[in-house]
């Protein structure tokens with residue numbers, strides 16, 4: 390590990406420590422059951438682990454990861470191919486009409502078509518991430534300098550080569566940035582989607598413990614949600630470091 | 637032999653880039669194209685490389701009309717030639733990969749080129765980690781990897797400092813002398829045009845027309861740069877350019 394990386398890690402630890410410290414102080418000052426101290430939450434977290442926190446966590450993780458993959462598998466190919474004017478003239482109107490709408494309002498429609506099971510939750514989250522990634526990928530695909538493409542064509546490239554060697558690698562860092570934002574949004578929507586018609590997932594755990602005023606469990610749920618987001622960020626960071634070395 | 641016959645180019649937006657450009661370059665000969673910025677030099681190279689189609693006229697290579705990128709020609713661009721997301725090795729290899737040369741053969745060709753050009757120790761670097769001069773050497777390596785008969789170069793050295801530029805000009809001259817590659821070099825430097833071109837085509841401001849073709853029999857030697865003949869030729873070219881503008 391290099392020195393700067395060590396420093397980097399250290400600064401994360403310091404930030405985590407300061408947050409926990411602030412939390413302790415606030416909980417101490419407020420002295421209310423609604424803001425339990427970190428160590429109480431930690432204990433409850435451990436307790437919950439022995440019960441079914443892990444199941445809730447895994448189900449949430451499954452829903453959100455599935456959604457993100459679904460979104461990417463559609464948004465990236467569609468976004469990249471808007472490099473072709475024909476494709477773009479077809480896709481662009483849909484983006485302009487559908488993107489500005491808060492997609493969460495489609496929930497009733499989704500439930501009508503796909504029921505109240507996991508599929509609806511996944512589609513809701515996927516839809517929101519889809520648009521975020523699509524818009525960014527499209528912008529990137531359309532802004533590739535044509536000289537890069539000419540340069541590749543002169544080597545005898547065909548259409549497929551242009552996507553593999555120019556458009557995709559050019560757009561990739563931007564796609565990853567969009568994903569970073571998308572992960573944040575997807576967790577928020579996950580929480581929303583899990584707050585109804587389910588008895589599993591961290592969102593349910595949070596809503597349920599809240600209604601029972603079981604604050605330690607509530608906080609264990611919140612912390613787990615944060616950990617889920619953190620893990621996703623971390624994975625993305627690792628991917629980025631591998632594929633965007635050139636940046 | 638490369639021939640441009642009455643080549644005209646009008647872009648879809650109505651900009652007239654080239655008008656009735658006619659000249660030819662013999663096999664193994666080197667030709668410089670010089671003209672003011674925006675006169676259509678880059679456009680002309682894209683037409684030679686079969687990437688753009690002229691709105692009028694034709695380009696022939698060895699008597700055959702160019703309609704798609706010719707296999708025996710390599711194009712070197714000033715800024716967008718190398719892909720920043722590929723390492724030196726990957727960049728040099730790219731043409732071979734696209735032509736589906738087998739991996740072993742790719743490695744052999746690329747490594748021997750990198751060795752020859754003093755780039756071996758940088759093979760895993762990304763372009764932005766290299767100096768401008770080295771980047772252009774990588775671009776030349778990528779062109780050479782295809783073992784071309786023709787090299788088309790668009791101001792390849794214009795963003796380099798004077799010393800590096802001279803070094804690369806010498807390198808290119810030696811390459812031309814050794815491998816007998818037909819070269820068309822676009823430049824806006826009179827000295828470069830005279831140092832590297834046996835024939836110098838002078839274009840007018842947009843739309844680019846051939847104003848004059850200057851013969852330059854004295855070139856071909858690295859020492860030419862210091863000779864009186866060279867300076868006189870530069871003066872001749874400069875005069876023709878100023879008459880054109």
Ligand SMILES: Nc1ncnc2c1ncn2[C@@H]1O[C@H](COP(=O)(O)OP(=O)(O)O)[C@@H](O)[C@H]1O
Nearest residue numbers: 647649651653672673674675676677678679680
């Ligand atoms: N794709 C294009 N569409 C419209 N105009 C273009 C295009 N490419 C170049 N031009 C215009 O054509 C003219 C010649 O361009 P170019 O060949 O790049 O000139 P040069 O290389 O001599 O500087 C310029 O005025 C430029 O703005």
Ligand SMILES: [Mg+2]
Nearest residue numbers: 677678679790
């Ligand atoms: Mg140009």
